[in-house]
Amino acid sequence: xxxxxxxxxxxxxxxxxxxxxxxxxxxxxxxxxxxxxxxxxxxxxxxxxxxxxxxxxxxxxxxxxxxxxxxxxxxxxxxxxxxxxxxxxxxxxxxxx
Amino acid sequence: xxxxxxxxxxxxxxxxxxxxxxxxxxxxxxxxxxxxxxxxxxxxxxxxxxxxxxxxxxxxxxxxxxxxxxxxxxxxxxxxxxxxxxxxxxxxxxxxxxxxxxxxxxxxxxxxxxxxxxxxxxxxxxxxxxxxxxxxxxxxxxxxxxxxxxxxxxxxxxxxxxxxxxxxxxxxxxxxxxxxxxxxxxxxxxxxxxxxxxxxxxxxxxxxxxxxxxxxxxxxxxxxxxxxxxxxxxxxxxxxxxxxxxxxxxxxxxxxxxxxxxxxxxxxxxxxxxxxxxxxxxxxxxxxxxxxxxxxxxxxxxxxxxxxxxxxxxxxxxxxxxxxxxxxxxxxxxxxxxxxxxxxxxxxxxxxxxxxxxxxxxxxxxxxxxxxxxxxxxxxxxxxxxxxxxxxxxxxxxxxxxxxxxxxxxxxxxxxxxxxxxxxxxxxxxxxxxxxxxxxxxxxxxxxxx
Numbered sequence: 001x002x003x004x005x006x007x008x009x010x011x012x013x014x015x016x017x018x019x020x021x022x023x024x025x026x027x028x029x030x031x032x033x034x035x036x037x038x039x040x041x042x043x044x045x046x047x048x049x050x051x052x053x054x055x056x057x058x059x060x061x062x063x064x065x066x067x068x069x070x071x072x073x074x075x076x077x078x079x080x081x082x083x084x085x086x087x088x089x090x091x092x093x094x095x096x097x
Numbered sequence: 098x099x100x101x102x103x104x105x106x107x108x109x110x111x112x113x114x115x116x117x118x119x120x121x122x123x124x125x126x127x128x129x130x131x132x133x134x135x136x137x138x139x140x141x142x143x144x145x146x147x148x149x150x151x152x153x154x155x156x157x158x159x160x161x162x163x164x165x166x167x168x169x170x171x172x173x174x175x176x177x178x179x180x181x182x183x184x185x186x187x188x189x190x191x192x193x194x195x196x197x198x199x200x201x202x203x204x205x206x207x208x209x210x211x212x213x214x215x216x217x218x219x220x221x222x223x224x225x226x227x228x229x230x231x232x233x234x235x236x237x238x239x240x241x242x243x244x245x246x247x248x249x250x251x252x253x254x255x256x257x258x259x260x261x262x263x264x265x266x267x268x269x270x271x272x273x274x275x276x277x278x279x280x281x282x283x284x285x286x287x288x289x290x291x292x293x294x295x296x297x298x299x300x301x302x303x304x305x306x307x308x309x310x311x312x313x314x315x316x317x318x319x320x321x322x323x324x325x326x327x328x329x330x331x332x333x334x335x336x337x338x339x340x341x342x343x344x345x346x347x348x349x350x351x352x353x354x355x356x357x358x359x360x361x362x363x364x365x366x367x368x369x370x371x372x373x374x375x376x377x378x379x380x381x382x383x384x385x386x387x388x389x390x391x392x393x394x395x396x397x398x399x400x401x402x403x404x405x406x407x408x409x410x411x412x413x414x415x416x417x418x419x420x421x422x423x424x425x426x427x428x429x430x431x432x433x434x435x436x437x438x439x440x441x442x443x444x445x446x447x448x449x450x451x452x453x454x455x456x457x458x459x460x461x462x463x464x465x466x467x468x469x470x471x472x473x474x475x476x477x478x479x480x481x482x483x484x485x486x487x488x489x490x491x492x493x494x495x496x497x498x499x500x501x502x503x504x505x506x507x508x509x510x511x512x513x514x515x516x517x518x519x520x521x522x523x524x525x526x527x528x529x530x531x532x533x534x535x536x537x538x539x540x541x542x543x544x545x546x547x
Contacts, residue, residue, distance in 0.1 A: 050498075054497065054498050060523065062527075
């Protein structure tokens with residue numbers, strides 16, 4: 001379980017770094033509501049991963065699967081919406097894409 | 098890669114590793130303090146309950162049920178007092194015959210090994226009388242001549258008894274002042290329990306069981322029931338979790354009584370005998386009564402067994418607690434839905450007594466269970482049951498995940514329906530895979546998955 005939380009922390013950090021790198025490369029200016037969206041999606045992803053890990057550790061594989069599908073599905077939708085928001089806003093601000 | 102390109106990447110490798118190390122370290126610290134780690138660390142306890150559960154528990158002053166019409170109940174009218182009307186109700190059923198048939202058929206969870214586990218799990222409570230009103234002879238009371246009884250404030254005594262009980266195996270401990278209403282009027286033979294100043298120590302006579310009025314503190318301890326084994330309830334394998342809990346109850350009660358005797362005080366240990374457990378546990382701040390008529394504790398849920406120890410050691414009582422169980426039970430009804438005997442009511446609010454083993458004065462603000470139907474099912478299935486304990490959404494391993502749900506349910510009933518649906522979808526409280534009941538005896542691993 002400690003390893004799981006360690007990996008979650010590392011992956012979250014890597015994801016934020018990757019986003020920053022992408023934004024700079026593409027010349028996208030991220031504003032506060034982008035970061036809010038990123039935080040929500042990142043926290044949601046951590047929640048889903050922690051749910052799956054905890055459920056497996058507790059001995060409830062069905063909870064891990066069902067929770068992964070339901071909450072993971074919601075996470076994917078949130079991610080797509082966030083991506084659309086950032087891309088759309090970036091175009092509107094006229095940043096190089 | 099040029100310096101500019103590196104900047105475009107956001108951070109250099111060194112900074113990345115530094116940051117990742119910090120984040121991972123922080124996650125590690127969080128993990129170390131996370132209840133999720135303690136899933137199989139042994140007994141749960143309110144003392145180390147999840148932070149949200151602890152934060153949202155409310156303390157209440159009054160007993161949460163109307164007991165103005167309550168009268169003490171004769172134990173011979175209870176199910177285990179086996180009143181003649183109950184024996185008529187049970188006619189044609191035989192637990193022993195069913196048990197033998199199932200063992201011969203090698204039904205998963207009902208095999209010879211499973212029954213040996215279940216039956217012999219009772220050894221601690223049936224082979225030795227830990228509930229004796231007499232000292233067991235272990236406590237070194239001779240030292241009291243020189244030392245005198247231990248002295249401390251009631252508040253200090255509260256901590257002392259809790260510490261001792263936890264060391265002896267209690268998952269949680271609470272203290273209340275004695276309420277004679279919680280005591281049976283008389284035992285299964287009709288011999289009355291009498292509170293009196295005429296005796297100095299608890300005494301049995303042919304006419305009465307005499308309890309000194311000076312014994313004013315009641316310590317209530319909770320013994321956890323193994324949730325892993327419980328997944329095979331009803332069944333002899335699953336019931337092993339219950340029988341071993343009963344043995345631990347007896348040992349804990351007897352050990353606590355001896356502890357109190359060694360520090361110079363009288364002690365009367367009780368299991369399911371002498372007094373009711375659920376109201377005493379509510380009084381001692383250990384939980385609320387659920388739809389299934391049993392205690393629901395914030396951490397253990399329904400997977401517990403209470404014991405009581407009456408003593409003359411002055412102990413500060415604990416506050417009663419509320420954490421949304423009654424509201425949750427009004428919506429949930431999962432125990433009623435899953436009860437194979439149809440013994441648990443579906444009424445939204447509260448119901449009337451269902452059979453002569455319900456104490457009719459118990460209030461119009463609680464759910465009565467048809468305990469005879471429940472007991473009849475035990476005869477039909479060949480073991481005890483325990484489904485209601487297992488399916489109760491509060492009966493969960495201790496982890497952040499369930500802490501969040503319990504914390505929210507304690508704060509508002511608005512999400513109760515959602516939580517109950519989620520509980521079903523996630524597959525909590527379902528019967529363990531029969532293959533796993535077979536595999537239980539074929540592998541040295543302890544963790545059996547449902």
